Amino acid sequence: MSQTLGAAINACGWVATEHARAYLRNPHTRIVGVTSRTRASAERLVAELGLDCRIYADYDELLADDEVDIVSVTTPNYLHARDAIAAAQAGKHICLEKPAGIHEDELDELGEAVRTAGVRSVMSFVLRWNQQVLNIKRLVERGALGELFYCETDYWHGVGKVIRADRWIAKKAEAGSAMLTGGCHAVDMARNFMGEVATVTAHSHRNPALGFEYDTATVCSVQYESGAVGKISAILEVVGPYQFNVTVMGSEGTAQGNRVFSRVLAPEQQDYFEIPCITPNSGDVAHHPFQQEIDHLVECIQAGADCVPDIADGVRTSRVCLAADRSAANGGRPEAPRY
Numbered sequence: 001m002s003q004t005l006g007a008a009i010n011a012c013g014w015v016a017t018e019h020a021r022a023y024l025r026n027p028h029t030r031i032v033g034v035t036s037r038t039r040a041s042a043e044r045l046v047a048e049l050g051l052d053c054r055i056y057a058d059y060d061e062l063l064a065d066d067e068v069d070i071v072s073v074t075t076p077n078y079l080h081a082r083d084a085i086a087a088a089q090a091g092k093h094i095c096l097e098k099p100a101g102i103h104e105d106e107l108d109e110l111g112e113a114v115r116t117a118g119v120r121s122v123m124s125f126v127l128r129w130n131q132q133v134l135n136i137k138r139l140v141e142r143g144a145l146g147e148l149f150y151c152e153t154d155y156w157h158g159v160g161k162v163i164r165a166d167r168w169i170a171k172k173a174e175a176g177s178a179m180l181t182g183g184c185h186a187v188d189m190a191r192n193f194m195g196e197v198a199t200v201t202a203h204s205h206r207n208p209a210l211g212f213e214y215d216t217a218t219v220c221s222v223q224y225e226s227g228a229v230g231k232i233s234a235i236l237e238v239v240g241p242y243q244f245n246v247t248v249m250g251s252e253g254t255a256q257g258n259r260v261f262s263r264v265l266a267p268e269q270q271d272y273f274e275i276p277c278i279t280p281n282s283g284d285v286a287h288h289p290f291q292q293e294i295d296h297l298v299e300c301i302q303a304g305a306d307c308v309p310d311i312a313d314g315v316r317t318s319r320v321c322l323a324a325d326r327s328a329a330n331g332g333r334p335e336a337p338r339y
Contacts, residue, residue: 005093005298006032006067010059010083011075012045014162015097015124015285019072020049022294029298032067035059037075059083063090070297073097077181078174081106084311088117093301095294097124099184100314102176104322104338107315114311122297122307123314125188127244129292131277133189136248136255140193144262146252151194151230153186154245157283158238165211172213178204179218179321183234185244187324188309188317190232193248196225197320200335204328207237220324232324242283 007023009016012034023029033054036042042055056062062071063086071087072095073080081101087094094114100123101107114121127133139145157163163182168174175181179202191197200222204215216237222230248255253262258279259272266273282288300307309317316339323335 003028005029005069005301007070007072008032008056008062008065008068009034009045009072009074010036010062011073012036012041013074016045016072016074017048018285018288018290019074019095019294020045020051022290024049025291026294026298028302029070029294032065033062035062059086063087063092068092070095070301076168076174077102077176081110084121085110085113088113088119091117091119093119093297094121094311095124095297096121096311096314098188098314099176099180099321100311100318102180102318104319107318111312111315120297120301120307121311122293122300123309123311123317124293125185125309125314125317126288126290126293127185127189127280128192128309129289129296130280132258132275132279133192133246135258135275135277136246137192139253139255139260139262140248140250144253144260144264145248145250145255146264148194148226148248148250149228150247150249151190151228152232152245152247153189153230154233154235154243155182155186156233156235156238156240156243156245157182158240158242159210159236162283163236170210170212175214177214177218177321177325178216178234178236179324180318181234182236183218183232183324184317184321186232186234187320188314189246190222190230191317191320194224194226194228194230196316196339197222197323197337198225199223200320200323200327200337201332202324202327203332205237210237212236215328218324218328220327242281244280246280
C-alpha cells in the first residue's frame with residue numbers, strides 16, 4: 001500500500017461532500033475518484049470541491065481500481081450492506097454511513113465479509129467525535145459519574161429539507177424504519193456509554209399525514225447486560241428544531257448534555273455547571289465532526305488497529321434497532337437483539 005491512501009466515494013449526495021472534504025484535509029489521503037447513481041451528481045461534487053479525480057461509470061469500476069484503498073459508502077440505507085460487502089471482498093478499507101444494514105440476514109453477510117477480508121472499517125456514527133460526547137465519555141472513564149445505572153438518548157429530527165415523503169428516506173424498503181434511519185445514532189450513543197443492550201421494549205406511532213411508509217415515532221425502554229436501564233427514542237414527526245439529547249446518570253453524578261453534576265469533581269456543588277463545547281444539536285452534516293472520523297480511520301489503517309466504532313460494532317447497533325422494531329410491531333413485547 002502506498003504511503004498516501006487513495007480514497008473513493010460511492011454516491012455523491014449531501015453527506016458525501018463532508019467525507020470528501022475530510023479526505024482533502026487529511027495529509028495521508030487523496031481522492032482518486034467518485035461515482036454516483038447519476039453522473040450529474042458526481043459531476044456536481046467534483047465541481048463544488050474542485051476535485052482532480054476520476055468519475056467512474058459505476059461502482060464496479062471504482063472497486064476494480066487498484067489506486068483505491070478506502071471507499072466511503074454513502075448510498076441510501078438499503079444499499080449499505082451490499083456495497084460494503086463488495087468493498088470488503090475487493091480488499092478496500094471502508095467508511096460506511098449508518099446504518100450498517102436494515103435486515104438481519106444482510107447484517108450476517110456483512111459481518112462475515114469484513115471479518116474474512118481483514119480490512120479496516122469505521123462505522124459513520126460521527127457523533128462519537130462530538131465535543132460534548134467526548135467530554136462526557138472522559139468524565140465517565142475517570143469515575144466522575146460513578147457506576148452508571150441510566151442513560152437516555154433521543155434523535156428528534158422533524159420532516160423538512162432532508163426528511164420528507166418524496167425521498168427514499170420515507171420508503172420502508174429503502175430506509176427501514178425511524179429507528180434505523182435516525183434512531184440508530186441514539187442507539188449507538190447509548191451503547192457508547194452503557195455497553196450491550198439485553199432487551200428492548202418499544203412502542204411506536206405514525207402520523208399518516210406525513211406520507212411515510214413506516215411509523216414516525218418510536219420510544220424504547222431498554223435494559224443493558226450490565227443491569228442498567230434506559231430510554232431511547234427516534235422521532236421524525238417532531239414539530240420543532242432538531243435535537244439530540246444525551247443524559248447519563250451514575251452513582252456519583254449526572255451529565256445532561258453539556259451540564260454536569262458530580263460529587264467526585266465538586267463535593268460541595270449546589271447546581272449543574274456547564275461545559276462550553278460544541279453540542280450535537282444540529283442536523284446539518286456540515287456541523288458534524290467528519291474530519292475526526294476520517295482521521296481516525298486513516299490512523300487505524302496505518303497502525304493496523306481496529307476503529308471504534310467499526311462495522312462489527314455498527315452491525316450490533318442495527319440489531320438493537322431491529323429488535324426495537326419487532327417489539328413495537330408486537331405491541332411492546334420485550335425483544336432481545338439477535339447478536
